Amino acid sequence: MPFGNTHNQTKMKYSSEQEYPDLSKHNNHMAKVLTPAMYERLRSKQTPSGFTLDDVIQTGVDNPGHPFIMTVGCVAGDEETYEVFKDLLDPVIEDRHGGYKPTDKHKTDLNSGNLKGGDDLDPNYVLSSRVRTGRSIRGFSLPPHCSRGERRAVEKLSIEALASLSGDLKGKYYALKNMTDAEQQQLIDDHFLFDKPVSPLLLASGMARDWPDARGIWHNDNKTFLVWVNEEDHLRVISMQKGGNMKEVFTRFCTGLTKIESLFKERSHEFMWNEHLGYVLTCPSNLGTGLRAGVHVKLPNLSKNTKFEEVLKKLRLQKRGTGGVDTAAVGGVFDISNADRLGFSEVELVQMVVDGVKLLVDMEKRLEKGQSIDDLMPAQK
């Protein structure tokens, strides 16, 4: 909750053992890392804006997780969370991001010119291409912790900056609480509208407070560049279009992001970023690039092949249903995207998707003809 958390001091009258959560049935990154000794060391701390250890871990305590899917189980309430609670968050980050060490440096590369190819994914198979990331505005608390006043300030700043975009990026903002029925229906039809979170992972962290106050959607007139304000992060930025021209999608993504960043800087604000964690976002899983580049691709034959999972793993790709995270594939159409976020640059991750999807489509074509794919098996990236 905003404005400091002196409530934390009240808990100090109980011993650490009395306060330590019961994590015996839990399977998430936080539960793996948070020993009683660590809890004791960290529980008296808070960030300058008053985010405490219990605030960080509440979502992980309330959501024990799934035997098969390892969730993160902790969130940041502000930029300083990653510093004040580094004893907990560094090992969580290392575990989640493939061994990323506290001393590692993350490279940011938003120069779409560095991407090789990517403009010719076969549209007979690749139905749509999309790149998304998040950005946080330095100096403001993050969605789990922010007050209404802060959230409204983030919205105001974002609207001002986005209103200055021009050319093919010119667009309009729709505040969730003010939109007309017609606007709402249009946004639903365009698959742009986001709704109040229902996932207990998000609700338990306090991100849905005061809904729909200061939440909204901005998109350009062409409907190819979209920004969500105050959903899971301050900003979620999405570039998308039908077909397989990932290069064009990524170019618009980089141009748009760079332009938005400079517009914020003109107003004396910057994005949360540092050379160790890259772009700082609410969930540790989105640190670094916060980037998920993906396609909706038809792989009816390959997806039934026993080697499918292995191929994806080697390519550092992840599959989801076409409804997004935690949905099932429909009609052999999969959402294929990069699995990594941190430790690789934006260009590197999109390159992996472009190269990987090209290979998957080649494999699909072979299997269609009844041919083997053994010689196409990739090495581990």
Next chain:
Amino acid sequence: MMIQGHHNMRILDTHQVSISTLPVRVYVSTIHKSSTKPCFCVFICSPFATENPASRKMASSFTRLISKRNTAVLLAGLGAGTAGFLLSENSSLAAEAKKKLYPPSSDYPDLRKHNNCMASALTPAIYAKLRDKVTPNNWTLDQCIQTGVDNPGHPFIKTVGCVAGDEESYEVFAELFDPVIKDRHNGYDPRVMKHPTDLDASKITHGMFDENYVLSSRVRTGRSIRGLSLPPACSRAERREVERVVVTALAGLKGDLAGHYYSLGDMTEKEQQQLIDDHFLFDKPVSPLLTCAFMARDWPDARGIWHNNDKTFLIWVNEEDHTRVISMEKGGNMKRVFERFCNGLKQVEHLIQERGWEFMWNERLGYVLTCPSNLGTGLRAGVHVRLPKLSKDTRFSKILDNLRLQKRGTGGVDTAATGDTFDISNLDRLGKSEVELVQLLVDGVNYLIECEKRLEKGQDIKIPSPIVQFRK
């Protein structure tokens, strides 16, 4: 510095306080927020029964806090002039600076589409006055109202929209809670009225219903353990302490009240199934009214169900309140249900008092519970009753209104009736005693059964005159 109440404290300076051996409760509150005047700390002390370890614990831990020169608690409520004092290890310096950057007007919630008691009562002026206050457990106004902000309500059903985090919430945030209480409890004014408590079940008359109509009888209430924060606010340790205190006490019950505790987290599959079959098991709240009030945190830690071997007396631990106490039986013997209810409550109270604890209670509000709607008696006495003819009569609702009764479906609140069987219970909670409310329910249900019988015989029925609200 001003001190009200009993003078067991001597203020040495703005940081240090010496406390005598007599246990005290200390409140910190602001009285001036203007930057042109100095800010004051007001300590309001009231002595506790000397044998109360809860307040002894609080007093001694307060001394510990002070002796560690941890000034965050003391200075939580102070304003602009004292920023310099806030540089302790766990300083909220940035938090203080933020308060200046974000005046209350920037934080005032958008309540234009809301229909709940909190939204009706919370003016921008009240919000501005209360936003930066904290209770002694450091609970804030924003935390009290979060559930009402997140749940705009329904045009037909006016929810309460705010909860207490501790006993002191009702006092520190009285400017909000008093009008909410007045709105919800038919004009009951906590500033001038007193709530009567009466748990003498022998006073109930005609408490045996015709079992051709009444299928089951039930009385429920809640009790909070003084000195421990309520479900929206409590830490894991506090919640576990509530469980420990209550379960220890319940283990002392004997005779027809002897029973067993089932911790939600530890119960076996078999125990769980039995509790489901008995309709005793409660589950993690799904209602956003409750989840937005932070009541489901750390589920199922320190939650559980106790019931006697006869399965007629049941206690829920750490669900919506510290305890919910339920007495129930098949059939129409409401008098016996209420007798067991009162007897059981008194015994539990005695058992916790033996160990130095007590229930939250005061003259203005009666028994203090999490939701303002349950203040006073917290009592809902009800029956499952068959009223096939009466329920189809157009006068049914009016009759219920005048009898101060409420109908629900047999699944409880927010369910529809199945067939012709209704859950009929008292509407009121505060301003009338337990005996009065149960008698009202008894008289009311007997009247409904009379109406049903008359309609069966083709006779006409009358709408009764409305019952008077409060004693003058």
